[in-house]
Amino acid sequence: MLSFSIVPYCSIDFIHCNLSKVDVYAIQVDNETFAKVIDGKRVAKDIREEIAVEISKMKEEVGIVPGLAVILVGDRKDSATYVRNKKKACDSVGINSFEVRLAEDSTEEEVLNHISKFNDDPSVHGILVQLPLPSHMNEQNVLNAVCIEKDVDGFHPLNIGRLAMRGREPLFVPCTPKGCIELLHRYDIPIKGKRAVVIGRSNIVGMPAALLLQREDATVSIVHSRTKNPEEITRQADIIIAAVGQPNMVRGSWVKPGAVLIDVGINPVEDPESARGYRLVGDICYEEASKVASAITPVPGGVGPMTIAMLLSNTLLSAKRIHNLR
Numbered sequence: 520m521l522s523f524s525i526v527p528y529c530s531i532d533f534i535h536c537n538l539s540k541v542d543v544y545a546i547q548v549d550n551e552t553f554a555k556v557i558d559g560k561r562v563a564k565d566i567r568e569e570i571a572v573e574i575s576k577m578k579e580e581v582g583i584v585p586g587l588a589v590i591l592v593g594d595r596k597d598s599a600t601y602v603r604n605k606k607k608a609c610d611s612v613g614i615n616s617f618e619v620r621l622a623e624d625s626t627e628e629e630v631l632n633h634i635s636k637f638n639d640d641p642s643v644h645g646i647l648v649q650l651p652l653p654s655h656m657n658e659q660n661v662l663n664a665v666c667i668e669k670d671v672d673g674f675h676p677l678n679i680g681r682l683a684m685r686g687r688e689p690l691f692v693p694c695t696p697k698g699c700i701e702l703l704h705r706y707d708i709p710i711k712g713k714r715a716v717v718i719g720r721s722n723i724v725g726m727p728a729a730l731l732l733q734r735e736d737a738t739v740s741i742v743h744s745r746t747k748n749p750e751e752i753t754r755q756a757d758i759i760i761a762a763v764g765q766p767n768m769v770r771g772s773w774v775k776p777g778a779v780l781i782d783v784g785i786n787p788v789e790d791p792e793s794a795r796g797y798r799l800v801g802d803i804c805y806e807e808a809s810k811v812a813s814a815i816t817p818v819p820g821g822v823g824p825m826t827i828a829m830l831l832s833n834t835l836l837s838a839k840r841i842h843n844l845r
């Protein structure tokens with residue numbers, strides 16, 4: 520017999536939650552409690568709608584249309600898909616997008632030339648160089664070339680440096696970590712004073728996510744490939760952000776009952792039953808962890824769509840700042 524009821528989960532303060540009731544409660548089926556699903560796809564859609572309204576006002580009142588330039592080098596299939604999704608998202612909110620596609624064997628200088636042109640182009644407010652770059656290019660040289668005022672990815676060392684320093688403000692915060700924090704905010708999940716564990720220390724997700732959580736007054740630990748007893752440290756967390764790129768690495772036993780789980784991983788695993796021959800899973804073992812946690816992001820439909828929404832948000836922010844709008 521399947522019994523189905525909705526039970527409040529007291530480890531999280533949802534009092535100010537502005538989302539509908541079903542979203543704010545853990546679900547109980549057959550006497551097992553399941554974490555509430557943090558619906559990144561839906562929040563991303565809400566954010567796109569907010570951005571679209573602002574952009575149409577901006578067009579009307581001051582005649583400015585935000586512009587995003589994307590540079591894609593090589594023909595990685597996943598990168599091509601991400602870039603296509605970014606263009607679609609730009610179209611949906613009224614951002615002009617400019618796209619440059621370069622062959623795998625093009626030179627670093629060619630990339631730098633395109634960046635330089637976009638730096639000088641007043642109709643471009645954001646520049647994104649899709650990563651990873653081919654291995655013969657120096658990523659650091661390329662990222663340093665994007666002028667900091669148009670660095671909507673937030674990868675310029677000056678932006679990261681400011682993110683790390685108290686009392687300083689970066690011009691842009693990297694999109695994926697920003698999306699993670701935005702999800703916590705929109706679901707009214709408190710961060711201040713909580714124990715947070717970030718799994719992974721990459722420049723584009725783990726490290727900036729840890730810095731952001733610290734700015735939000737969490738007590739932050741970073742677990743990485745050389746950490747002893749990662750499971751024991753992770754089990755102390757009220758909030759876990761997993762960004763390692765290892766399918767299902769975080770098991771149910773790593774999770775403290777009631778913890779909030781943000782899964783950044785997007786890992787293809789073979790699946791003959793799916794039409795594409797593979798399906799996407801996160802870094803967190805959803806099946807196990809969702810029986811222990813109070814809230815969890817799904818993969819797909821969690822952090823991924825938020826990354827793109829934050830890119831749009833950063834592009835709008837940039838246009839406003841460049842044109843001195845509030």
Ligand SMILES: Nc1nc(=O)c2c([nH]1)NC[C@@H]1CN(c3ccc(C(=O)N[C@@H](CCC(=O)O)C(=O)O)cc3)C=[N+]21
Pocket residue numbers: 600601604647648649650651672694695785799818819820821822823824825826827
């Ligand atoms: N300079 C740069 N900036 C980036 O922001 C950047 C990058 N390089 N390189 C690659 C990663 C990856 N990334 C994703 C964005 C959206 C989804 C996304 O929307 N995923 C969907 C669907 C995925 C699918 O179904 O294929 C989801 O999770 O629901 C995923 C991954 C941005 N990245």
